[in-house]
Amino acid sequence: MEQALQAIFSATFVAAVLRVTTPILLPALGGLIAELGGVANIALEGIMLISACAGVLVSIATQSEWLGLLAGLAAGIITALVLAFFHLDLKADIILSAIAINILASGGTIFVVFLLTGDKGSTSALVSRQMPFIEIPIIKDIPLLGPILSGQNLLTYIAFIAVAGVAIFLYRMRAGIHLRAVGENPDAARSVGINVRSQQYLALALSGALAALGGVYLSMGYVKFFARDMTAGRGFIALAAIFLGGKTPLGTMIAALVFGLAEALSVQLGNLRVPNQLVQMIPYIATLIALVVYALVQRQRAIAHQRRFRQAPTP
């Protein structure tokens, strides 16, 4: 137990939290943009998986992490645009279309991997590339802070910088403001000449790009291979983070960190003599608990009111 506590209250643990938060935060920011644009994207999971796979395969073929990143991004954006086309042009239900993409991604990625490598489980037998880890001069020598802030993967930095970027986009830039207007009252947006369809295409494309970065991070940063269903529900946990975070960029980041903490905890405890299956449940249970707490907080005011009314003397 002492061992566990020591592990948790260490700089390496905090660094690990940032590391495992990254593949939740990136899709969450993407999902947030789509959500505020009025086109809830529950295909984040599938998009991540497709991008993770495309990135690794291209990096194996070209031995360039940058081409891998590009391929992952392109695959994610294209998948999101396919979803947008189904929903916005063919008028298919967006939830059902997204479920179809998630299922397709799960089976399709491993099918492609098998076709190309003959392995049905993962690409770990082959040499793929990783996105660079970055040592920040000066900061890396600060005790305690150094190991946390320095030496992270490039995509981890991008994820946290993206929080500010997404906030600026949504609240300060024309395109972002138009996108939110479309999400909140499409008729109002249309009546002032904003093209609702193209704004929603944009929202989905951006969500696809951010989810793609999350996917590429998983297979080309967090680890160095693609494995069957390696996203393990992070795309859905990201959705929970959006709502838990009150649909704001900062809130979404905090919620993603909470989920990241839970996952880092499960990794740490996995090293101890606790049953593995139990430990692996932690991130998902944390998500459930967080959503329940959220619902309870929402109702708290109502309950407080009722109590106040009941205590009031009735004349």
Place this chain on the structure above:
Amino acid sequence: MSTHAPHPTSPSATDSAAAPLVEMRGITKIYPNGVLANHEVTFAVRAGEIHALVGENGAGKSTLMKILYGMERPSAGQIFLRGKPTTIHSPHEAITQGIGMVHQNFMLVPSFTIAENIVLGTEPSRGAFVDRRAAIAAAAQLAQQYGLSVDPEARVDVVPVGMRQRVEILKALYRGADVLILDEPTAVLTPQETHELFTAIQRLIQVGKTVIFISHKLHEVMEISDRISVMRDARLVGTLDKHEANERLLAKMMVGREVFLNIEKTPAQRGPLVLKVRNLEYATETGVEVLKGVSLSVYAGEILGIAGVEGNGQTELVEVIAGLRTPLSGVIELNGKSIAGLTPRQVRQAGVAHIPEDRLTNGVALTASIQENLIVDRYTREPFTRGGLMRPAAIARNSEALIEAYAIRAPDGSLPVGALSGGNMQKVVVARELSSQPKLLIAAQPTRGVDIGATEFMHEQLVRARNAGVAILLVSADLSEVMSLSDRLAVMHAGRIVALFPSTEGLTEEEVGLYMLGTKTMSQSEIESHW
């Protein structure tokens, strides 16, 4: 009739009608489903006038204005602006040609500030970024220029309805509108706010704007407009100068026959107490207090009206009494027995009938037939069910009798209710509710979205039920309706009853308006003395 001095006529208005600012010539619109909405309508608006467009629901006035604003395309006909033929294919094109429209359901983004809403789509920018300070300054300057006071930095969802409407007008002006189409702008306003709006409209005219005013409130039309066009059955039946028109003539043109605008009713024969509500408290699930101790009494054979700006708790009060919402505390008694906390079915069985305000979602099942809609509250009982099986013959007989008695215009009872017009749909609801032999009838917005003919019929039915001894609780946002129908009148503001008048005799709309706004409140003892 008018309380306004005629404004100085602008030069163009004294010109002949040969060069109107806006002219729609021979407009015909046939929707893909075959509905003829406009039939060879020719409609002209002179520069600098206030032109009212009146007509019943479905007469085609909204379609005509949607065509002018580019939301619909005409099947035939031509639009001329300043004498030149033009085409308007989208609201955006309408705006660039100087035509702005204020819709009945506001086209605002609730979480945005007023300034953000005003500039939306044409924001002052620096590169890809919006210049927020410039937006606020522009909104403030515009508000100042036209005397439409708004707070540019307030969020739209927290400001009152009257201000939201001013935001809509400013939005159109910001985009350079010369012609403003106002679609039933007074429907959501108190008399005071209506007065303010009219003052603002006069000011717009003075600076050279032109206003098209869509309404069905004839006294307002007579008060504000210079000319009035009347539509009926997709056709424009005439355009009158104000001095040629009067309310009765306009009503006759709208309906196509003589209409009785005044409600005939004898003094109430007040019977025993039927509904007693005391200290009713209600809060929504998210904890917003909506009813803060409402007390009222309704007696057999009277109509108790509740006036108030919508959203002050009327909806919740009605639904709490009808059993659709659970109160936090308080007394609800029907003939001395508590009905608080009962299910809607139990409340109905105790003798409460309810005409809900949202007819389309709570009043009828749109895809079900008229027959089925007429028995939804009694299908489990004889004679409609026997031994657990429905009896189609009895159900059909019931619907035939009610269709006849309530003059529901439908070929037969098997038609889905969704195929009926608003007025006939409401008749189905009223037929069902009144035929349940209620002790108490709760009528919420009974004539909303219903044409004049059907309104007249609803009023007759309510008065008839009252004379038969039913206790009636009437909630209506239409102040003239609630004032003329009610025997006693309560006013609701911010979840409380702020006034209770024992009679509507001699009461003016302005007086009631003061209570609706919350600027005046009766003392609790005075209200209680009228219980």
